Amino acid sequence: VQLQASGGGLVQAGGSLRLSCAFSGQTFSTYHMGWFRQAPGKEREFVAGINWSGGSTSYADSVKGRFTISRDNPKNTVYLQMDSLKPEDTAVYYCAARGSLLMTVVKASSRYDYWGQGTQVTVSS
Numbered sequence: 268v269q270l271q272a273s274g275g276g277l278v279q280a281g282g283s284l285r286l287s288c289a290f291s292g293q294t295f296s297t298y299h300m301g302w303f304r305q306a307p308g309k310e311r312e313f314v315a316g317i318n319w320s321g322g323s324t325s326y327a328d329s330v331k332g333r334f335t336i337s338r339d340n341p342k343n344t345v346y347l348q349m350d351s352l353k354p355e356d357t358a359v360y361y362c363a364a365r366g367s368l369l370m371t372v373v374k375a376s377s378r379y380d381y382w383g384q385g386t387q388v389t390v391s392s
Contacts, residue, residue: 268380269381270289270364270381270382270384271288272383272384273287274286274287275387276387278389279391280353280354280390282352283349283351283352284349285347286362286386286388287345287346288344288347288362289343296320297319297368298364298367299319299366300316300317300363300364301315301316301374303361303362305358306358306359311376313327313376314327315334315335315336315347316372317336317338317345318371319368322370323372327374333352334347334350335347335348335350347360352388357388357390358388359386359387359388361383362382363376363381364380365379
């Protein structure tokens with residue numbers, strides 16, 4: 268499996284960005300997808316996840332109501348729409364894949380099998 272994240276950049280507080288993650292190498296619709304982030308000096312943290320069908324999603328409390336995860340299975344792509352961005356959202360964002368046909372989305376990074384290279388998101392105040 269290969270994951271290629273894109274869409275990061277520099278944005279002012281209150282602005283929006285949409286991250287994309289292109290999946291290849293296996294059957295996308297048999298994988299849960301997650302977005303994680305890591306700020307300098309901090310541990311990697313769960314941001315959002317979506318199950319194989321798109322019928323179940325999960326969010327970190329810090330992004331609920333501002334971020335939306337979605338997937339397009341025919342396009343083998345998962346998205347993270349980020350609105351009302353705050354300076355504390357500044358981090359490297361990673362997409363990850365976990366082979367599963369269960370409904371429940373897991374948040375633990377150790378449960379994900381494959382990782383993308385990361386894309387930098389910087390929110391200025």
